[in-house]
Amino acid sequence: MLKSILATAAALVLLAAGSAFAAEPASATPPAMKNGMLVTASGMTLYTFDKDATPGKSVCNGPCATNWPPALVADGAKASGDWSIITRDDGLKQWAYKGKPLYAFAKDTKVGDTTGDGFLNGAWHIAK
Numbered sequence: 001m002l003k004s005i006l007a008t009a010a011a012l013v014l015l016a017a018g019s020a021f022a023a024e025p026a027s028a029t030p031p032a033m034k035n036g037m038l039v040t041a042s043g044m045t046l047y048t049f050d051k052d053a054t055p056g057k058s059v060c061n062g063p064c065a066t067n068w069p070p071a072l073v074a075d076g077a078k079a080s081g082d083w084s085i086i087t088r089d090d091g092l093k094q095w096a097y098k099g100k101p102l103y104a105f106a107k108d109t110k111v112g113d114t115t116g117d118g119f120l121n122g123a124w125h126i127a128k
Contacts, residue, residue, distance in 0.1 A: 024104065026072035030083040030095055031102060031127075038097060038127035040104060043111035046071055048100040050123040055099030056086045068116070068124070070094040071102040102127055 024040045031038045031046055038046040047068065051059050060068050065088075073093035079085045084096045095102050105116030105124070117126045 023069040024071070026074040026077075026093070027095070028074040028077045030079065031071055031097070036128060037114075038102060039111075040071060044104050045108055045112075045114050045116070046102045046127040047105060047116050047124045048097075048127050049103065050125070052101050056084060056096060056101075058086060058088050058094060058101040060101070060103060061089050065090075065103075067106045068103040069106065071104065097127060100127070 024042060024044065027041055029041075031040055033039075034043065040046060049058075049060055049068070053059075058070065060070070070088060070092065071094060073085050073095055077085065077093075079095075082098050084099065085093050086096050086101055088094050088101075103124075105113075105119070107113075107115050114126055116124050118124065
């Protein structure tokens with residue numbers, strides 16, 4: 001019994017460690033440019049995904065969106081210029097820059113991390 005409890009506790013610790021990134025709250029303003037890259041309101045790096053081939057359409061849903069949380073849009077937000085707001089398959093609104101949906105990366109744990117750049121055979125890129 002103790003062995004089972006320890007195994008369960010170890011699994012929970014691993015699960016929690018794998019999800020250190022807390023999704024950003026929806027933002028009423030578009031992400032900002034900082035140090036030559038787009039970042040969330042709290043300064044976390046944002047990325048684009050090559051498989052989002054159709055402008056204004058996200059194909060990163062389900063488990064993908066767990067690992068790559070979309071940059072969500074608050075109700076009442078307005079887009080202008082190069083910024084647009086897309087509707088995801090789950091009905092949520094997401095920021096897009098020049099037609100490319102924006103995402104954070106769950107493995108980036110602190111401001112300035114860029115561990116998602118080049119991920120998945122180069123399909124993920126820092127948004128610039």
